[in-house]
Amino acid sequence: MSEKLSFVSPTANSPWGTYLSQVDRVVPYLGPLARWVETLKRPKRALIVDVPIEMDDGTIAHFEGYRVQHNMSRGPGKGGVRFHPDVTLEEVMALSAWMTIKTAAVNLPYGGAKGGIRVDPKKLSLQELEKITRRYTSEIGIIIGPHTDIPAPDVNTNGQIMAWMMDTYSMNTGGTATGVVTGKPLHLGGSLGRVKATGRGVFVTGREAARRLGMDLRGARIAVQGFGNVGSVAAELFAEAGAKIVAVQDHTGTIVNTNGLDLATLIPIANKEGVIAFKGGDVVPNEAFWDTACDILIPAALEGQITAERAQKTTAKLVLEGANGPTVPTADDILAERGVLVVPDVICNAGGVTVSYFEWVQDFSSFFWDEDEINVRLDRIMMNALNQIWDTADKHKITLRTATYAVACERILTARQERGLYP
Secondary structure: OOOOOOOOOOOOOOHHHHHHHHHHHHHHHOHHHHHHHHHHHOOOEEEEEEEEEEOOOOOEEEEEEEEEEEEOOOOOEEEEEEEEOOOOHHHHHHHHHHHHHHHHHOOOOOOEEEEEEEOOHHHOOHHHHHHHHHHHHHHHOOOOEOOOEEEEEOOOOOHHHHHHHHHHHHHHHOOOOHHHOOOOOHHHOOOOOOOOHHHHHHHHHHHHHHHHHOOOOOOOEEEEEOOOHHHHHHHHHHHHOOOEEEEEEEOOEEEEOOOOOOHHHHHHHHHHHOHHHOOOOEEEOHHHHHHOOOOEEEEOOOOOOEOHHHHHHOOOOEEEOOOOOOEOHHHHHHHHHOOOEEEOHHHHOOHHHHHHHHHHHHHHHOOOOOHHHHHHHHHHHHHHHHHHHHHHHHHHOOOHHHHHHHHHHHHHHHHHHHHOOOO
């Protein structure tokens, strides 16, 4: 008899609660492997660390950090590190679990992990940001490594932070270990194509989904929530394909232009000041974003954004989950009932971890590919994964999300079963 984890009490629509609900839905399709399903409902390891640093004013501040390794049956842990004031252990657990599913869905030789620090990095100086990064890396250094757990950028982290993490780990282990993180600057072993990879994956899977729906991307209206690295890149690629970006929302607010927003002007302004500083659209209340008439909705911000109420509102026929866990289970059911196709996060935004895998491989071989080769390899992996998932969905008459979990969980639990239990 298995006991439930005692350090979290997830609610239905919390990140961990959402993940557990998604696992429960896939159990009927696992056959004999269902006996191992409890493996997926608890992380292998969860580390909570204190991160003390000396601030610029001489005071000592303490921050709470996490690194969770959910499942490593198929390979080393893989997953980003986010710096955000709302980071919690439960959120990081869910994100690590989604990474387990994601890496298996695209058949990468990884397990799932995730990390974070509860901090608002916008309130830190560059020196303080470096200190908190290096101290956090030292604290989690006992469980990360090129063959054990490989962090990457996530919300509010970037190539510079990965460079500090790589350097800190290397100094502590006595040798340069470029493969300990991915998403690094190019001259430190980073990969071409990595910055745009997640957004490109959203576009590639979205293009195929639109084709299968008979939706012409030329003139298609797209609403994008979250206009960082993922949302803006996906928007650019869809615009190049002839679509119109009619609504964009970020942390500063929401802008709408039914004739299409001028991305060439919007993106640099949004990167510097936020989208509401752009004068080429109407500023509307944030909740009005979900009422905007659109054909494709791309939630590329944080988890839990598409609620049941918002699922009833949207006019979209296709939802592309650029963020992790943006749709709560009740909303998922409503979208399915309304005939809205959802391409789930664990396949839709897997472009980032796929090119992270390429970076990791290139670091070990010290042989680097050009960007065209990266993109060709990325597109092929994404399309092969999506086609297999679509075939599974058609075979069992289930949603793409449940089909993705069916494919991924079968791979994970088969590895768990074949490895056995030690000791």
